[in-house]
Amino acid sequence: EDQVTQSPEALRLQEGESSSLNCSYTVSGLRGLFWYRQDPGKGPEFLFTLYSAGEEKEKERLKATLTKKESFLHITAPKPEDSATYLCAVGNNAGNMLTFGGGTRLMVKP
Amino acid sequence: EPEVTQTPSHQVTQMGQEVILRCVPISNHLYFYWYRQILGQKVEFLVSFYNNEISEKSEIFDDQFSVERPDGSNFTLKIRSTKLEDSAMYFCASSYTSEGEQFFGPGTRLTVL
Numbered sequence: 001e002d003q004v005t006q007s008p009e010a011l012r013l014q015e016g017e018s019s020s021l022n023c024s025y026t027v028s029g030l031r032g033l034f035w036y037r038q039d040p041g042k043g044p045e046f047l048f049t050l051y052s053a054g055e056e057k058e059k060e061r062l063k064a065t066l067t068k069k070e071s072f073l074h075i076t077a078p079k080p081e082d083s084a085t086y087l088c089a090v091g092n093n094a095g096n097m098l099t100f101g102g103g104t105r106l107m108v109k110p
Numbered sequence: 111e112p113e114v115t116q117t118p119s120h121q122v123t124q125m126g127q128e129v130i131l132r133c134v135p136i137s138n139h140l141y142f143y144w145y146r147q148i149l150g151q152k153v154e155f156l157v158s159f160y161n162n163e164i165s166e167k168s169e170i171f172d173d174q175f176s177v178e179r180p181d182g183s184n185f186t187l188k189i190r191s192t193k194l195e196d197s198a199m200y201f202c203a204s205s206y207t208s209e210g211e212q213f214f215g216p217g218t219r220l221t222v223l
Contacts, residue, residue, distance in 0.1 A: 031209050043114075043201050043214035044153065087153065095166040096141060096208040097155040 002027045004101035006088050012107045013078055021073040021104045023088030031091040033071050034098060035064050038085045047086075078108045112136045114215035116202050122221045123192055131187045131218045133202030142185045143203040143212060144177065146170070153201070159185065160208070192222045 005024045013019055025033065032051050036044035048057040050066040057064045061082065063074040073086055085105045089098040115134045123129050135142050144156040157167045159177055176188045185204075189196055199219050203212040 032211075034211060036214075041217075041219075043216045046211050046213055049211050089153075091209065096158050096160075096205070097143075097166055097168070098145075098153075098212060099155070100153040102152050 002090055002092055002099040004088055004090055004099055006086075006101035006104050008104060009102065010105045010107070012109065013075075015079055015108055015110050016077045018074070018076045018078070021075070021086055021106070023071040023073070023101055024069060025071070025088070025090045025101075026069075027090045027092045027099075029093035031093050031096075033066055034089045034091070035071070035073055036087040036089065038087055038103065040085075044087055075106070078106070080108045080110050082106065083108045114202055114204055114213055116200075116215040116218050118218060119216065120219045120221070122223065125194060125222055126191050129189050129192055129220065131189075131200050131202075131220070133185045133187075133215055134183050135185055135202065135204030136206075136213060137183070139204035139206050139213075141165075141205045141208055141212075142177075142179070143205075144187045145201045145203060145214075146198040147201065147217075148198045156187070165208075189220075192220075194222050196220060197222045 003026045007022045035047040038044045048064040053068045061076050065072045085103040087103045089100045117132045142159045147153045157171045158165045174190050199217040201217045202215045205212045
């Protein structure tokens with residue numbers, strides 16, 4: 001059974017204070033690892049897909065990296081508008097469902 | 111930019127009643143999904159649908175649930191006899207390929223009284 005664990009559950013940062021969110025996973029055969037952003041009461045918003053260890057993707061202040069056991073979402077010089085819950089999900093080769101982690105709730109104070 | 115839409119945004123129903131949640135996936139997407147998120151919990155997969163049939167379903171998706179693509183644009187989730195524990199946010203998603211990124215709608219909040 002695929003499993004995804006995210007840490008920390010919650011993270012408070014000052015504006016401009018860089019940090020990283022962790023996503024540890026076990027999957028029978030990785031089809032892809034997906035990062036989403038979720039604002040309160042809204043649906044997950046797609047950010048990145050990573051397919052193989054060593055791959056990196058960047059978008060504005062966010063950078064996602066992947067190893068064989070975990071993925072990191074690095075946030076550089078965050079702004080208050082980056083406050084949200086960040087979700088990690090994995091897909092396996094046997095099907096097309098996604099298995100989600102519990103998310104990291106990020107709060108960026110001005 | 112194309113997006114997944116869902117209606118209604120909020121549905122309140124009595125236990126035992128049938129509900130139908132509606133979704134319009136992104137127009138050129140071929141794979142469709144339903145997920146749910148109970149308040150404070152993880153997003154959970156329910157079912158995936160391709161070429162007019164279910165391609166995968168979870169243990170949650172029992173005989174009380176069904177999905178349908180009644181026409182070329184809509185994708186629906188029906189719960190035949192709602193239970194209190196069905197109260198959750200229900201998200202529809204779609205993707206162009208089976209391995210590609212899934213794009214989610216804004217959700218329908220279902221409250222069962």
